Amino acid sequence: MKIATFNINGIKARAEALVDWLREAEPDVVCLQEIKSTDDTFPHEIFDGLGYTIATHGQKSFNGVAILSRLGLEDVVCGLPGEDEQARWIEATVVGRRAVRICGLYLPNGNPAPGPKYDYKLAWMERMRTRVQELLHAEEPVVFAGDYNIIPQDVDAAKPEQWREDALALPESRAAFRRIVNLGLTDALRARTTAPGQYTFWDYQAGAWPRNNGIRIDHLLLSPQAADLLRDLGVDKEIRGRDKPSDHVPVWIDLDA
DNA sequence: ATGCCTTGCGGAGCAAGA
Numbered sequence: 001m002k003i004a005t006f007n008i009n010g011i012k013a014r015a016e017a018l019v020d021w022l023r024e025a026e027p028d029v030v031c032l033q034e035i036k037s038t039d040d041t042f043p044h045e046i047f048d049g050l051g052y053t054i055a056t057h058g059q060k061s062f063n064g065v066a067i068l069s070r071l072g073l074e075d076v077v078c079g080l081p082g083e084d085e086q087a088r089w090i091e092a093t094v095v096g097r098r099a100v101r102i103c104g105l106y107l108p109n110g111n112p113a114p115g116p117k118y119d120y121k122l123a124w125m126e127r128m129r130t131r132v133q134e135l136l137h138a139e140e141p142v143v144f145a146g147d148y149n150i151i152p153q154d155v156d157a158a159k160p161e162q163w164r165e166d167a168l169a170l171p172e173s174r175a176a177f178r179r180i181v182n183l184g185l186t187d188a189l190r191a192r193t194t195a196p197g198q199y200t201f202w203d204y205q206a207g208a209w210p211r212n213n214g215i216r217i218d219h220l221l222l223s224p225q226a227a228d229l230l231r232d233l234g235v236d237k238e239i240r241g242r243d244k245p246s247d248h249v250p251v252w253i254d255l256d257a
Numbered sequence: 258a259t260g261c262c263t264t265g266c267g268g269a270g271c272a273a274g275a
Contacts, residue, residue, distance in 0.1 A: 010264050061265050109275060204262035
């Protein structure tokens, strides 16, 4: 079961590029972030003939998450428990040979820090931690896939000094991320390699892509039962060099499920 | 240097991203 996460940065602006990538990569499940679309205006028609079932949790202009699946989607839940005006979380169960709970998330950016946006980020992460804890009680395969807006360690940035005061890398942000991971999750990429340079985002500005000034902020965290099924992982980096790309690239895992 | 791009909204220039 190939499961990908991709911050698409506007589904309407990226429809053609997304379909091209789907045809090439053939993922079974895709968690999309920043669809920047309501459920009503989500362009379902661009996926016609590709065989995906789609669940969306959108809002006007900003944020918005969705899950695409070639294996169907069951028990869809939108949003973390508690009130939230921002569409950042969606869950569904996908059944292959094994049933896998998929959580697609778009964690708040949090800049500028300190400030109300940073407070919202940390509070959101605490709400996520509670939900992760609940889901882990089932002792089943669960995948938490998305744009975490967290640079876990200095090795995950080309120029870590540029991010010292940033909400993506502040010690309190990293500690909140570790509190989630330490519930028993595996960072799928770090289970495969300790190598530096595994970036998933390059800013549009200041020639970040040609200079390879990237950061790793898109992650797939696995429950113990999902980690036991991990067969392969990849970052589809070449997508970033195409015309009109998202500033993020897809990250995927293959589970023996 | 809160800009350097890019998208959405709406029909000009902001807000937001990271």
